[in-house]
Amino acid sequence: MKLIQNVSTYTEQFIKVCVRYPLTVALLFSLAMYNLLQIESNQQIEEPYFQAILVGIMLSLVSQQLHERYFLRIKMRLFLIGLSLVLMLSYFFFLNTLSIPFVEMHYRTITIVLMTSVMFIGLPSIDSQIRFSQSFLAIFKRVFISLFYSIVLIGGIGLIIAAVDLLLFSVSYTMFMHAFNLVATLFFPLIFLGSIPLQDELVKEMPSPILEKLLTYVLVPITAIYTGVVLLYIAMTIAQTEWLDALLEPILISYFILTLIIYLLALECNHTITKLFVSVFPKILALIALFQTIVSVVRIGDIGLTYGRYYVILFSVFALVMGVIYSMKEMRDSGWIAPILIGASLVSIAPFIDAFTLSRVYQVNALESLFEENALLTDGEIVQNSDVQVSDRKDITRLVNYLSDLDQLDYVEGIEQNRWDPNQFESALGFSPQYEGYQPDIINMDSITVEQEETSFLDLRSYDYGSELSISPYDETREMTVGDDFILTVETENENFYLTLSENGEDVVEIDGMELFDELFDERVENGTQLSPNDQIFTYEADAATLDLHIEHAMRRDDTYQFSGRLFVTTED
Structure with a gap:
């Protein structure tokens, strides 16, 4: 019942x-x-x-x-x-x-x-x-x-x-x-x-005892300590005059939202700790917001306006206003947070002044200016120029990647696609994408990768032996038995590796790793990272056996190398 x-x-x-x-x-x-x-x-x-x-x-x-x-x-x-x-x-x-x-x-x-x-x-x-x-x-x-x-x-x-x-x-x-x-x-x-x-x-509600204790003894102290860490970071930044450091930007919006939620809940608590938090926190919030607003605005001139920085500036201004309002005791009972937050949200999605439109206009103009300065844009068409300075290459790479991620690259004069992959980037501009940390005088790297589907469908019946092969300088010398009479030896050194196929102690096929890389990168690879299916196979023939090497990945740098692929052996009966 x-x-x-x-x-x-x-x-x-x-x-x-x-x-x-x-x-x-x-x-x-x-x-x-x-x-x-x-x-x-x-x-x-x-x-x-x-x-x-x-x-x-x-x-x-x-x-x-x-x-x-x-x-x-x-x-x-x-x-x-x-x-x-x-x-x-x-x-x-x-x-x-x-x-x-x-x-x-x-x-x-x-x-x-x-x-x-x-x-x-x-x-x-x-x-x-x-x-x-x-x-x-x-x-x-x-x-x-x-x-x-x-x-x-x-x-x-x-x-x-x-x-x-x-x-x-x-x-x-x-x-x-x-x-x-x-x-x-x-x-x-x-x-x-x-x-x-x-x-x-509707009636006035008070926090439950559990919620009040959670706020008083857990959330408010954690917020205070976290805010103290942020203040210490700001003080160190000012002391070291590193104003353009953007470490605070990624966490700022979530910090403002979470701390305002805790503040609104603390307003309804009567404990001494929460009352102290309510009276002090708005002033600290205003200080943090003011600092970050100045830093983010200054950074626009350094690396440009992005949609992320737009939202950081907008929420910093919002937090600054909220900090000032709630710093005044007589204003704490007002609901100004609602209309101000709604207004800020409307601004961020309003046509022509929204985050993505303004950031796109800024990034497109910056990229077109770099193209013109480096003779990459002529008569409305993109042309190649391999003599672009490294600093400009990094800036161009950053701007192209930003616009490509948002499918907005076609807004740039001379570009029809809305996004580029690294190969399109290089074929259009004459140099490969270069990112922060790139040091051309220290590292000279060649690398290729073959898509897996291009090497998966093989007629294995024509081979007597097959094996996956992965080689790096850190590997130890190893031997593999091939049939009854052959042994394959993989020997590694710091700057080279050797593959040797021997029959009854006599070397039949010898492969020098760096000579293989020279032929691979100097003769077969034209686009820098792409390898056609026909060019991925290296064949070494001898009277007693034939060795086929199928490349899947190869990388050569000044201080190391990596190689992976598949090895197949056909013996002569």
Whole structure:
């Protein structure tokens, strides 16, 4: 009887969630189906579907908050749901029709999700007795509880699947992935949505004892120590006048976001430690943000504007403003963080001034200037020039790689492809890509690699002996028996190696490794790294036997070498 009552209660709660968030629930089921097809299909389904569904889920949540907070009429609710659908479909067509690169798609989606999340949290606090930090705490507690239940559930399901696979019968590895998909896309969000109070049910919440202790004795001290390390790094940087050091940039955005989350939670705690943290941290945050803003702006003139540096500068300015606002005690109860963060997010994805457009324009102009300075661009066409200085080669390589990664190389005058591989780079410009750390006076390296599929299909029936062969200076001399009468000896030295095929103690075939490399690199390889199938085989014939050497990889440098391939021997009966 109690089981039936529990099922009835859960069903009623599920129906309430569906009635309150109809579009959200529909999109969650769509996301679960998308993931199911991804798991079962061997082909990658278009990424824009996932990105658009994710954005649609967040837009539907915001539309429901707007309905409950401001637009209570059913017509306005239907309008907001329809608007969310239109915006989601528009975003999908934007990503799909314009062939947005994955990196740009990823950043845009994260920015929109962040912006809509702040709107979802902040709307209940507008013109309300509930502060933004209190609304944030309420959402955080519900996310934490829903996540805890989900972790316990997926752990239990995983143990059951493992037990069935071990004790009863074999279970496909995709079963756990399907279980995780259902928990992550349906159970977790539905539990969370079912716990969100209505607007008229909102009350001021305090952190639970566990959360308050976690903040007071774990998260706040860790944040303080980590911030101290950052401050020490800044002090050392200033003392050593190494202002262009960018070690702080990669961690800055995540640092700002995580510390602001901890700060918002600490605002609702009454412990002495958290109160001290709340009063001191904003000033330190403003100092760190000011320093990094200056450094990142200065670095634009040194190595250019990238989308990553754009976001670092934008979030540094945001953190600076937040630090100043929260440094004033009378402003701590305000919800300025929401509109400022939403505004910064809109700027980063707005047409013409977004991160990827501005960085592309800067990088394209910088690359075209280098082409013109080094006589690589003539009458609108790219021409070869092998006399380019090493420093300019490094800059050109960095700019070409950046634009190639974003499929934006065709914006450069004289280039039709949207990306280059290293071979196209060299054939177009007359020199190979050169990266930071390249020292042409110290190291002179030749290297080739043959694709595996070009050497895999061989008629082994025509050979009496075959073996994989890998040689480096660190190998010891080794011997291999070939048939009844032959012995193959591989002898290595620091700067050379030797292959000898002998019959009854008499050398039949002798191969000098460096002579092999000379012929390989000087005569057969034209593109520097490519080897045609016909040129990958070296044949050494003698009266008693024939030795075929199939090259797979070879590298020669001033101080070392490497060789790998396959060796086949045919003996004369």
